[in-house]
Amino acid sequence: MRELRREHMLNALLAAALFAVPLWAYLVDEPFLITLATRVAILAMAGVGLNLALGLGGMVSFGHAVYFGLGGYCAGVLAHHAFNATPVLMGLDGTNQMLVIWLVAMALSGLLAAMIGALSLRTSGIFFIMITLAFAQMFFYFALSWPAYGGEDGLPIYVRNVFPGLNTMRPWNMFVIAFVMLMLVLALFAMIRASRFGAALMAIRQNADRVAAVGISPFGVKLAGFVISGMITGLAGAMMADLTRFVSPSMMAWQMSGELIVIIILGGTGRLFGPVVGAAILVGFEVIFGGLTEHWKFWLGLVLLSVVLFARGGFIGLLAGKERHG
């Protein structure tokens, strides 16, 4: 139990740090640092989505970038039509309301996750990894070659979408939105992990046959987990597009899927705040080493390789001890 309390304290500390650093940057007027923290919060949110499937459910999806990108395209396409005052399709208008965009992004990501999940969850293990990767690649190539929304060049969002009562063009306001959403998503993750559904999901990861033997259908539980996971990552994608005011097929690329997995592993698989730590490490690594050498990915690869080979459990595992179960 001591380890458990230590993890709680560590989590509170991490949340406070993620809020304090940009707050300080806001006070001394360093907008770059605020935007960096916003990036960490949004990437962490995408990671929380994947953590639900991968960490709790043991579903190693190598294609979560597709939901991230789809969310991004929801923001981009809806804003594009609102900006040009043209209908999206069949008389439906675009919108620049963030809240509406988020709902659309989650609905479509959930739908896509349901379709991809229904097919890929027929298999498991190595097949599942390859198939989720392949399906993500399919939509990547579709976005790349579909000419209506910029294709390869991507789609700019000229004016950041609006949030009731806040000027989203201000970095601090955008950060607060991202931070609050991250905390909400983390709360949802904690609730799911503590629920009966979460228990079933984790039990299936450990032994699907035994779960089936007590009368729970593993397929349905896994699919539900996979859909929620895709929805969260899609929401993060919509917010990321708004942060960078740009969406392109690269949001769906396999490297993005890889990065999402890396975020979870660096932080600690299945840990509540694992994705937050992982996203902070990844973004920090890119900023610090990217400034020193253009070959920073080489060193990232070496660090990652060492973590996988020698430091299983990630950063939180290192500081807070081993996980209670699993």
Added chain:
Amino acid sequence: MSLALLIEQLLNGVQFGLMLFLMSAGLTLVFGVMGLINLAHGSLYMIGAFFCAAAAAATGNFWLGLMAGLIAAAAAGALIEVTVIRRLYNRDHLDQVLATFALILILSEGVRMLFGPFPLYLDAPAILRGTVDLGITQYSLYRLTLIVLGVAVAIGLWALIARTRLGIQIRAGENDREMIAALGVNIRALYTVVFALGAALAGLAGALVGAIQSVQVGMGEPVLILAFVVIVIGGIGSIKGAMVGALLVGVIDTMGRFLLPRFFATFLDPSQAMGVGAALASMLIYVLMALVLVLRPKGLFPAHA
């Protein structure tokens, strides 16, 4: 649309499929024998292409370049097997994915450091330039050579696995690794050999394709993902499945890109038809994969049925 053009595209599809087979064969062998998913297989393809292009440019001889590419890929394969991959056999697939993802980062940046940030160009050897008359159509001699080479390597691989002592050990390793270790086969050395063999095949494919594409960092991963599609369609661990899957993917992808825009042009205006056709064509093989998954979740030729 003439018959000649159609035949040419069909041959292109077969050629593409055979190169995919060289990639998939190594992947599926490594999975079948060692139970390992290797994302860095695309990097070995890239290494083959880069060393081939660099050696060919330095010596002025394509065949020396090809040897260099083959040897470099096999050596790189053996090296990473001994240093990294060997530690992953008993790990779960997630660790394998991550470690080999890290290897992609390391190898891609390593190649960029070694050869510089710009693409290299590799010319086909002089005697293989130009076209050959197939009666119904003129066809690129180099691509035709790729088809012949691909078939030859496939037959060689089949002979190796079905007819030699090493092949017996590989097949035994797929079935029961403890038993063949108990019978005195050095299983560690066998794994290194199998991995290097797969790496050599990937390097060969990279070097051969390097002469019809530009040789650049990141060239391996799109092919790697296609090879995954091939393996999912063919059945993991099956060389025969890899062959059938590779030819299916190669031909359907090439023909889709050729025919779909023309099909849409019959009722859409030309620029729109190009866009829609190209976008849908790029999805075709994944639809095929989904279809196979629904009908045969273990692939067309499941190896461990």
